[in-house]
Structures are given as C-alpha cells and as structure tokens.
Amino acid sequence: xxxxxxxxxxxxxxxxxxxxxxxxxxxxxxxxxxxxxxxxxxxxxxxxxxxxxxxxxxxxxxxxxxxxxxxxxxxxxxxxxxxxxxxxxxxxxxxxxxxxxxxxxxxxxxxxxxxxxxxxxxxxxxxxxxxxxxxxxxxxxxxxx
Numbered sequence: 001x002x003x004x005x006x007x008x009x010x011x012x013x014x015x016x017x018x019x020x021x022x023x024x025x026x027x028x029x030x031x032x033x034x035x036x037x038x039x040x041x042x043x044x045x046x047x048x049x050x051x052x053x054x055x056x057x058x059x060x061x062x063x064x065x066x067x068x069x070x071x072x073x074x075x076x077x078x079x080x081x082x083x084x085x086x087x088x089x090x091x092x093x094x095x096x097x098x099x100x101x102x103x104x105x106x107x108x109x110x111x112x113x114x115x116x117x118x119x120x121x122x123x124x125x126x127x128x129x130x131x132x133x134x135x136x137x138x139x140x141x142x143x144x145x
Contacts, residue, residue, distance in 0.1 A: 020058045032074045035062040039081045056085050067105045079106050117143045
C-alpha cells in the first residue's frame with residue numbers, strides 16, 4: 001500500500017481514504033512522510049473545498065497519532081502545518097475548535113501543563129456558552145492537575 005501511495009503524483013479521494021484508514025497500521029516514519037507529502041500536494045485540496053476539509057481531518061488525525069506516540073518533533077511539524085491549513089478569512093469554528101483540542105494535547109505532551117489546561121478551560125467555557133454541557137464536562141476532564 002505504501003508503494004502505491006508514494007507512486008501517485010496527485011492523491012485523490014481514494015488515496016486519502018486509504019491513508020486515513022491505515023494510519024495506525026503503517027510505520028511511524030511512513031505516516032510522517034505521507035503526511036508531509038499530502039501537505040505538499042496542494043493542487044488536490046486548494047481547488048476543491050471538500051478536499052481541503054478531508055486533508056485537514058487527516059492531518060488532524062496524524063498529529064494526534066504522533067501526540068499519542070509521544071513523538072514531539074513530528075507532532076510539532078504537523079501541528080504547525082495543521083494550523084496553516086485552517087488559516088482562512090472565513091470563520092470556521094469547527095476546524096478551529098478541533099485544532100485547539102489537538103494543540104491542548106500537544107501542550108501536555110511537551111510538558112506545558114498550564115497552557116494545555118488553559119486551552120481546555122477555554123474550550124469548556126465555549127461549550128458551556130453554546131449549551132453543550134456534556135462536551136464542556138469532557139473538556140474539563142481533559143485538564144491535568
């Protein structure tokens with residue numbers, strides 16, 4: 001599968017789906033390389049908003065993957081790419097909220113407990129104001145003591 005993905009110059013929906021489904025079955029080095037390649041292949045996601053949304057989700061999942069594996073350098077590279085992908089003059093609350101969740105986990109990974117706690121506190125407040133009490137409680141539970 002990895003040979004197939006690397007051989008294709010422009011990924012389409014099928015390749016993106018394959019990669020996202022097999023993240024946890026591939027070696028860490030390949031996941032990182034594929035993630036970087038996906039970000040570089042901007043032609044796929046710059047022209048079609050739906051494709052960009054799919055790329056953002058896959059990069060979010062890959063960033064989380066490296067956070068879970070305690071791979072600080074890879075997580076940082078992908079977190080920075082993730083942030084750039086969601087930059088937009090259009091307000092996209094969902095992507096921003098998802099990014100903050102990942103960033104909070106990354107802050108915990110690198111030992112910045114205070115910043116991670118602040119991110120999850122802000123998310124909890126946002127969910128409370130929107131009336132999502134269960135989500136707000138979950139964000140509060142994510143904080144480290």
